[in-house]
Amino acid sequence: MSRPPPLPHPTTTLHLYRHLLRESSYLPVLIRPFFDERITTRFRAHRSDPSPSSCPQTASRLKRAHHDLRYLRAANAGDLPRMRRILLLAFGRTGAKRRQLLSELLEPDTPTSDEELQKYINKARAIVKEGRKPDWLDNWDTEKLKAFVRSQTGGAPPIVNRPKPEITNHQLAPERYVPKEDIWGGPLNEKVQRTKLKKTYKQVADKVLPPVPREEWELLRDLVNKKEEWEVPKRRTVGRTIWAKDQKDEALDWNWQRYATQPIWLVDRQKSRRNMLLSGQVEEDLPMGEQQPINCHRYTPRLWRRTLEQVWRMTAVMERKKDGKGWEIEWGQKKYEPPVAPSADLEFFAGAPVRTEPKKKKGKQ
Template sequence: MRRILLLAFGRTGAKRRQLLSDLLEPDTPSSDEELQKYINKARAIVKEGRKPDWLDNWDTEKLKAFVRSQTGGDAPPIVNRPKPEITNHQLAPERHVLKENIWGGPLNEKVRRTKLKKTYKQVAEKVLPPVPREEWELLRDLVNKKEEWEVPKRRAVGKLIWAKEDKSQEVAVLDWNWQRYATQPIWLVDRQKSRRNMLLSGQVDEDLPMGEQQPINCHRYTPRLWRRTLEQVWRMTAVMERRKDGKGWEIEWGQKKYEPPVAPSADLEFFEGAPVRAEPKKKKGKQ
């Protein structure tokens, strides 16, 4: 189910590739200054004497801003992340691409461009792209119990096997049938009571002295487990919007704030007269 949630919210799979394409797509110029930047970029490509490639169609500044947020202190710690972590030298690919060859001479521009594209490709494969605000707020409400979540229930996907003794009568395998034990191998008769088949069919073992027993390692999916799973997915998601002044982006990651529970009115008497812990004083800096 966790894998399905990762696919649904674009942490892996085809939806992630679509969200990543939206992240890398340059925004339409909305002012003369932004239009002038595109013109200067096209002139720089012509001045370098090369043909435009796929990296020229990426918004690298937007990508690097999101990568800094994902690897910096903005993003909460992620458990069992679906993608590897981004290394430090991948935060600024232009700085870490070598400018000299092994003989100390200038590196060929074509080779340097190839290395730069390879580094950007490695960075894009590790990015957890931002999601639309509607999906991000849906996860937030589910984690904070503001939205109702219908807990999925385990249902039987398998059917009981029926053994035909003759053309006019059908006997269920669950019932005691000594003829089958006398004429067929034991492993074939008891195959239905294997752990895998009992989980699929939903049946229980009735032959034990303590009564009906659930299949071994049959995990119970509780509402608390689902909220924790949704919280893990919410920690991997972020929303990215351009600031009102047009300079930079605002990035917000999902992170639940844990607060101590408030004591109910029936238990307040136990806390009467308890000392209030004072806040620690801030240390003065050196002058």
């Protein structure tokens, strides 16, 4: 599909709400529930807000909703970079869902044994002994966070176009790199040390790609490995009323005043190849024919598998070990195997040398 269909511009809030739900229905099945719930929740939360003319916040929300509608249309029409960002939002690699998954990662587990309960008691006693008030860092499970960070830096597969910067080496153990002395060689104030430690942990948390539920991770795995098949729904035909204007009448509605009062580049900006997917407008009657928009792709099963594989490599599952000591972390990584030649092509490989493992040289005795 080269461009979105020429749908009418939403004029009312309810019209905009229906347009958003319609565009969400053309998204892949595995991410559609996330966006449907997000759209309906926000609409119902602000349905009683004052009108845009009297409330700047309402006008700002409607402006953002129109932007999101154009974003969804462009992604469904073939804009792969925008579709990739939509997938990252749906699987919690960025956005609000990532913050929710991160809060679940940082939340301490409920003690299930006397040893774990004793650790919590010792931690509370240490805070009292230091003579300071508990802060937000005391509510984080730092050991769990550091274990996941070590896995992300060492065990995760290489990621192309990662949504977050890489974690540096000194951020793997923040306590080790907090300075103990000031610039004059004297002991650093304990409050300053605590502030620097919290700042480092905050920087680490901003770069973490938190684990996802196992159901989502296994669904991505099956889609990448062709164990699950799904299709993107086809776009429905645009309805036309019986009072629709003829093409001759539409030609007479040409707004020549804009061309007379504004620069040409500003008037035809929405028809450019870069903005064609966002606006849906096309420059007609060109000598070279209809131009194709930039970054427009035709979605195929192979393209979907490759795109989902990039997202799967950014996701992990984290579960506590059976003995209760440590965590098991598994990242998405597809195992590539060389293709097997079909029987019809075996004649081309007849007589080819067979690769053998080189013999190891024996050491001198």
